[in-house]
Amino acid sequence: MNLFLQNIAVLRDLLDLSLTILIVTRLSRLLKGVLALRILAVLSALVAGHLLARFFSLHTVRLLIDLFLASSVVMLAVVFQTDIRKAFATLTRSRTEKDVExxxxxxxxxxxxxxxxxxxxxxxxxxxxxxxxxxxxxxxxxxxxxxxxxxxxxxxxxxxxxxxxxxxxxxxxxxxxxxxxxxxxxxxxxxxxxxxxxxxxxxxxxxxxxxxxxxxxxxxxxxxxxxxxxxxxxxxxxxxxxxxxxxxxxxx
Missing domain, CATH: 3.40.1700.10 (DNA integrity scanning protein, DisA, N-terminal domain)
Structure with missing residues (x-):
């Protein structure tokens, strides 16, 4: 019984490590040509992965996903910095000046x-x-x-x-x-x-x-x-x- 449990633990660790490597590889490829829809897909996959890792007690995978989710706000700010600047510039533009014909x-x-x-x-x-x-x-x-x-x-x-x-x-x-x-x-x-x-x-x-x-x-x-x-x-x-x-x- 103890041997069986040990084998299960080893298999779970191997699965944990394999999924970790897979996630890192796929994310690095996806983020090379990142677009808005692709980012949303990545974030959705991370949330789903977090829930699965929590359910199956995959601690390493869960830790990695949590790190990615925690840094996602910074990542989004960097990726969409141009759009954010445009939005703020539009909001701050004065509407009171009289424009020439x-x-x-x-x-x-x-x-x-x-x-x-x-x-x-x-x-x-x-x-x-x-x-x-x-x-x-x-x-x-x-x-x-x-x-x-x-x-x-x-x-x-x-x-x-x-x-x-x-x-x-x-x-x-x-x-x-x-x-x-x-x-x-x-x-x-x-x-x-x-x-x-x-x-x-x-x-x-x-x-x-x-x-x-x-x-x-x-x-x-x-x-x-x-x-x-x-x-x-x-x-x-x-x-x-x-x-x-x-x-x-x-x-x-």
């Missing part, structure tokens, strides 16, 4: 982009929407001026000290220039894209801004929203797209 701003932008593209002068223009971009900007010079095609064009002239950075348009005014933006971390982005396009993608992955890029290599313009780049066919289509993306957010 965006139709006029877009007309000036289109005129400036057309001239810059024709001369093959690179440009990076950020239009803030619901989520503030300030916390994602580096360096930069405060300007706080009316948006005009002449001002935008002069900023991006090669001899301008702030031509390498981005200009920021907030509430219909050009508030900053020469700003450095976070580069995209997306490994699937083509290596042929330059720093301006990578910066546009990087910022638009973090906030809901609309970013207009002019390539000095090709003299073409593109719009970047949500990390996705769309080439501009012609200037009228640029104006139409900007109105569709920006003006609904600014209606009084």
């Amino acid at each position: 965006m139709s006029d701003v877009i007309d000036e932008l289109v005129f400036a982009v057309a001239g810059l593209a024709q001369k093959r002068i690179g440009a990076l223009i950020v239009i803030e929407r619901a989520i503030q971009v300030d916390s994602y900007l580096a360096v930069g010079t405060d300007i706080d001026a009316k948006v005009t095609s002449e001002l935008i064009s002069s900023i991006f002239l090669p001899y301008s000290p702030i031509h390498d950075g981005a200009v920021i348009i907030q509430h219909g005014k050009l508030t900053k220039a020469g700003c450095f933006l976070p580069l995209t971390q997306n490994l699937e982005v083509s290596k042929s894209l330059g720093t301006r396009h990578r910066a546009a993608m990087g910022l638009s992955e973090l906030v809901d801004a609309v970013v207009v890029v002019v390539s000095e290599e090709t003299g073409t313009a593109s719009i970047v929203v949500g990390g996705k780049k769309t080439d501009v066919v012609d200037m009228p289509s640029l104006g139409k797209t900007l109105r569709r993306l920006v003006e609904p957010r600014w209606l009084k």
